[in-house]
Amino acid sequence: MKKILKKLYTKTTLGRFLIQKGIDLNVFYWTRIVSDQKVIKRIYKESFGLPINLENPKTLNEKINWLKLNDRTPLHTICADKYAVRSYIEEKIGSKYLVPLFMHTKDPKEVNIKNLPNVPSIIKTNHDSGGGYFVNNKEELDIQSIQSNLKQRLQTNYYHKISREWQYKNIKPSIIVESLLQTMDGSIPMDYKLHCFNGKVRMIQVDIGRGTKEHYRNWYNTNWVREPYRWSSKKENGKYTDPASFEIPAPKTLNKMIELSHVLSKPFCYVRVDWYDVDGKLYFGELTFHHDSGYAPILPAVWDLTLGSELQLEKTKTL
Template sequence: MKKMRQAISGFYRETDLGYLMLKPFYKAYELGLRLVSDKFIIKNSFKKHMGYSIDLDNPLTLNEKINWLKLYERKELHTKVADKYKVRDYIERTIGGEYLIPLLFHTKDARDIKKKNLPDTEFIIKTNHNSSGGIIVRDKSKVKWKKVRKKLKRLMNENHYYSTREWQYKNIEPRIVVEKLLTYSDGSIPEDFKLHCFNGKLAFIMVDLGRHSDKRYRNIYDKEWNLLPCNWGRPNGDDVERPSNLEEMIQLAEKIAKDFIYVRVDFYSVRGKTYFGELTFHHASGLQKFFQKEWDYKFGKQLNIKKFDE
């Protein structure tokens, strides 16, 4: 079912025929979603993905608490820092501009994404308001720019909030950002280190492997870089060497996390230098199963959402 949804999404976003055929259905679906309450969508989605009903009055698991936060922790700051363009100002003020990936171009109009406006270097194009993954460009002379513009225009018209009820995405003004492509010395794309912070402190570190390939894996480490015997959404991959700048990433993540109950702070480590990736407030929208259910409860016990009321 998941592969079918991905195929339909790709058909809609990346082909003219798919866009023409499916656009009326997508618009009707979104209109229907607008008429339904946040709580109804969250309860229904949770039961569908997790296999049991969420208890919003007494959430115990990490996934339950993430969904509780979707409903009840809503600040203007969340909207600003979920925006992949505006978050840059927040990061510069919080930890320093030296941790930002160089910004090469940005625009609110997909028609501006053309060869002459972009640099003669490797870069990644993405929108600031969703998690589409981005378009990697190694050689701009080999890109079909008309096709890229069409895809970006369609992404710009989407609003992630209505399907997930992650409130921070509702009022982001769509924008296209072009950043320098980070690579290792062999040209490969670096894995990012996802630091999950509870109540301002690091809880665990997630490393996704093979993000730009068909086979994806995930390892979860504690703050001492011990591989934990749990899997959240994906199986383990090869062990990852402890990054030399681990302590720096932890310190930076906790400095950022002090403003939030739960946040995932993503960093890249390239040639010993730390780069900020993005902030995520509801990993996988709180709808991803642990292979070992007890870890959902273990992590859930560590996250104190009652601090929200203090």
């Protein structure tokens, strides 16, 4: 059947039209019609090969998916918004931890050579996930292409298209231009992701070589001792961000990261607090409520269950 459909799609105009319409209808059905719970059950089973237990979740990934459905507050939306979260950070720990902001706009055309700063910066949207445009020399940018891509991203609701993570649903899309953080030698700083359970840091994720084939992910506890599991994401080359064989030294700002993460995570059952250490100066990155959307296996699998047993689900609110 697949061979027949492929032949119809590639060889005939009518076949291509009808098959594409079928694909579009299927996408519309799964992104706009089907319930969040049904989508989560489907993707979870595709990811783990097992049905998810949402009635009595046990593993960390099951609990993360349970939280998608049962822990929904206006504060989640504010903190998932890369622009609005700045007010939360300023209120809780102070503006000195914020990455300098150059521009905030809803109009892609305002992102142009005239308005961009003359120092390295990053252009990104506030309402979705993924990287932005690194700007080292604005004169070399393909502005029209960037504006076109930003326009498309502003029209996309990340909740519907990808994740069914409720906190993204009501974010008003916009564009932000921030300072591009760089160390003294000109490199992109290491980022540290502190996973917090019930207001306390449980483990620390360190990504090395992001965006390259040599992307590794190490896991440490708060004493900077390596954790005995891997919780890896799939890279573009099909391989995974497994832990490196080498160690990464603890940052000098580790204790401050942990202290501030306790403050920022206090209202939430589970949240990942991201930080950048730039030559000893600490900058807040973002708050993430469902790491890898709860679809990345933790291996050995016993650790998914062990970590899940440590996360308590009592403190949740649903709109």
